Amino acid sequence: MRDGHTSPAAPGSVRRFHAARWDEPVIFELSVPGARGVLPPRPDREVPELTPDERVPEAIRRRNPPALPELSQQAVVRHYLRLSQETLGADVNIDIGQGTCTMKYSPKINEQLARSPRVADLHPLQDERTVQGILEVMYRLDLLLREISGMDAFTLQPGSGSQAIFAAAAMLRAWHESRGDFPARDEIVTTIFSHPSDAAAAHVAGFRIVTLQPGPNGYPELDELRTVLGPRTAGLFITNPEDTGIFNPRIAEFTAAVHEAGGLCVYDQANANGLLGITRAREAGFDACFFNLHKTFSTPHGSGGPACGALGVRTYLAPFLPSPVVTFDGTAYHLDRDRPASIGRVRTWYGVPEVHLRAYAWIMSLGAAGLRSVAESAVLANNYLLDRVRRIRGVAVPWPDRRRLEQVRYSFEPLRRETGVGSEDVGRRMADFGAHYWTSHHPWLVPEPFTLEPTESYSPEELDEYAATLERVVREAYEDPELVRTAPHASVVHRHDHGPLDDPARWAMTWRAYLRKGRSGEGSGGTGAGAGSRGA
DSSP: OTTOOOSSOOTTSOOOOOOOOOOOOOGGGGOOTTOOSOOOOOOOTTSOOOOOOTTSOGGGSOSSOOOOOOOOHHHHHHHHHHHHHSOOOTTTSOOGGGTTSOOOOOOHHHHHHHHSHHHHTOOTTSOGGGOHHHHHHHHHHHHHHHHHHOOSEEEOOOSSHHHHHHHHHHHHHHHHHHTTOTTTSOEEEEETTSOHHHHHHHHHTTOEEEEEOOOTTSSOOHHHHHHHOSTTEEEEEEESSOTTSOOOTTHHHHHHHHHHTTOEEEEEOTTOTTTTTTOOTTTTTOSEEEEETTTTTOOOOGGGOSOOEEEEEOGGGGGGSOSOEEEEOSSOEEEEOOOTTOOOOSSSTTSOHHHHHHHHHHHHHHHHHHHHHHHHHHHHHHHHHHHHHTTSTTOBOSSTTSOOSSOEEEEOHHHHHHHSOOHHHHHHHHHTTTOOOOOOSSSOSSSSEEEEOOOTTOOHHHHHHHHHHHHHHHHHHHHOHHHHHTOOSSSSOOOOOHHHHHOGGGOOSSHHHHHHTTTTTTTSSSSSTTTTOOOO
């Protein structure tokens, strides 16, 4: 076959795959004037006609009904079922290539818990006396995360890791303000291979960013850190292991140096999958840390939300935590809003209870020994895959002598130099075999990068299958580079036209903006489900 697929795969070999492909328009293009899926009854006579609230300024009141798509029930169901068939996901394929996102299997019994009407039908405005069960789950999850991290108090309010970082930055600012040190201390130190949100969120909170580059070991040298510390230092925001998978073994010396300069230290532990039960933020000298429950603790990722960036702090920062926090008086659980030093809310209500419940159930089912086993298995899986991948022709491993924990950022620079096929080309071809693939954050600090992060969820056979698929694509790149460069051929993934992305005048974040800008770029390739395909 032209797509290069083999017969149905044996365990550990390349899998035959072909995605469902529908030439499916966006839902606005399917709209038919007058079509209806539901005809709601007219309101009772006793219900007065609604009028705009006088508190809403006239200038921002809607003058016309929203231009929503008009479709029948059948059309809506058909549209979304088709879209659901044009996807890859943790329950469909081996998603090792989601690097740094820690995509792992989420036990379905936890899904049943979260979807129970006792949880799904909760309303955030209910009297707290009627939601004691979920408040107890949140409180107990807080206690578990304290034990895992060594912190003294947690908030489960942030809806993502980035939001947790912003909350931490806001708390550091509030702490320095309470001591009269802000804005004199206005610099946050981070590293280039820490998550980009560490710099971005701190900047949004009002700090200047100082970024350290890696040394010969793949992480910054302690002496370099000391050169940027001083009276303007507010804190250190750092990921460890960084997105290269390399752990900084001198991290306690880093935090000690920052403390000596008068700053505080925040540990971005979104990459904690290889650390559970082995190392804690407290012993490393951190004043705060956060976990992504939608990564390390096996709740669904939710495409960036709804999720939870659980933020923990030491006692001296606890007064500044977002409000409210869950407390227990020995008899009942409460949402404590009487917190005068709090930075306030960072999102509505108290986060996503279904996510909290899933994470709590996962931790309780594993216990302390199980959590440590998760870390050990994740590190073992990553290094097993590393041994397979580094043998593939055209692959380079930056800092090859450094040990890796739960992920590796590899490079296809040799492949690009020898064949003209780059990392993004490989990624599109991997989709032809039903496999995820991820490059890295931009800008590409590692040339032609690809980042793989197997978790404890994967068997050796699945790791072998992924490595064999990657090896197959690389072999194709050397033998028939055009086949790889023009991929995909058996997937709904398509080639993007970078023109609109590079031209702000053509950006369209909404359907209305798309129409207003004259559908610029229409037909330029990459807009249809099958764009750029070669008969599979």
